[in-house]
Amino acid sequence: MTAPWADWNHILKLDPDKDLPEGVTYGDLCATGTDAIEVGGTMGMTEENMTAVIEACAEHDVPLYQEPSNPSVVVENDGLEGYLIPTVFNAGSPFWITGAHKEWVRLEGDLEWDRTYMEAYIVMNPEADVATLTEADCDLAADDVAAYATIAEQMFGQEIVYVEYSGTYGEESVVEAAAESLKESALFYGGGIHDYDSAHRMATHADVIVVGNLAHDEGVDAVRETVKAANDA
Numbered sequence: 001m002t003a004p005w006a007d008w009n010h011i012l013k014l015d016p017d018k019d020l021p022e023g024v025t026y027g028d029l030c031a032t033g034t035d036a037i038e039v040g041g042t043m044g045m046t047e048e049n050m051t052a053v054i055e056a057c058a059e060h061d062v063p064l065y066q067e068p069s070n071p072s073v074v075v076e077n078d079g080l081e082g083y084l085i086p087t088v089f090n091a092g093s094p095f096w097i098t099g100a101h102k103e104w105v106r107l108e109g110d111l112e113w114d115r116t117y118m119e120a121y122i123v124m125n126p127e128a129d130v131a132t133l134t135e136a137d138c139d140l141a142a143d144d145v146a147a148y149a150t151i152a153e154q155m156f157g158q159e160i161v162y163v164e165y166s167g168t169y170g171e172e173s174v175v176e177a178a179a180e181s182l183k184e185s186a187l188f189y190g191g192g193i194h195d196y197d198s199a200h201r202m203a204t205h206a207d208v209i210v211v212g213n214l215a216h217d218e219g220v221d222a223v224r225e226t227v228k229a230a231n232d233a
Ligand SMILES: CC(C)=CCC/C(C)=C/CC/C(C)=C/CC/C(C)=C/COP(=O)(O)OP(=O)(O)O
Pocket: 015, 017, 040, 041, 042, 043, 044, 067, 068, 069, 070, 071, 074, 085, 086, 087, 088, 095, 096, 097, 100, 101, 102, 104, 128, 129, 130, 131, 133, 134, 164, 166, 167
């Protein structure tokens, strides 16, 4: 079966803990041409705020995924296409590599495996909430990141490797090294994409670029530019 993300170039990640710019609706953001919406964030996640965003997006015609930051915020909703579940390869605590996942399965039993997908994160911005939470070792050179990407694909069978610079624009050479190291797995890049150029540069290396804060800080036109760049690259 072809992976859902096989044809994607662009994901819009919406944070249920953040507001939208004045006058912008979830419907407007769903209509930017993005290939998928991912609902998630690190801090301030609840079942309630997740559900509110999922329901606001579900009525629009774009594939909708939840990216839960811990097992207690996973929601079941007919509007969801599936779940993108992070695991942080450079986390300082095993809880964020396999521990949270073990707890989820222990509590829930049999999951909806056919629509549950993993994302092998390499967290690179030490200032980001996700780095603090997971105690990630962000002191990584390009060859370290390439090696993490390789083990994610070849040793751990991960189909998505996600180089995450959440909140800041990353090192292109690092993303390029990750891209070169992967054979079949998809490379997702996220962090600090804010206009056509920044989107286009990362999209030349990554299979899929993820745009987050821009939707909350700038709105629809800015997001549309990044979609165009992702499709041009
Ligand atoms: C097993 C289950 C269901 C969940 C575990 C999931 C894991 C391992 C999460 C750890 C990494 C994490 C918190 C991912 C959430 C997605 C993410 C990286 C969002 C970006 O967050 P930031 O942009 O840093 O945070 P804020 O926007 O909230 O400040």
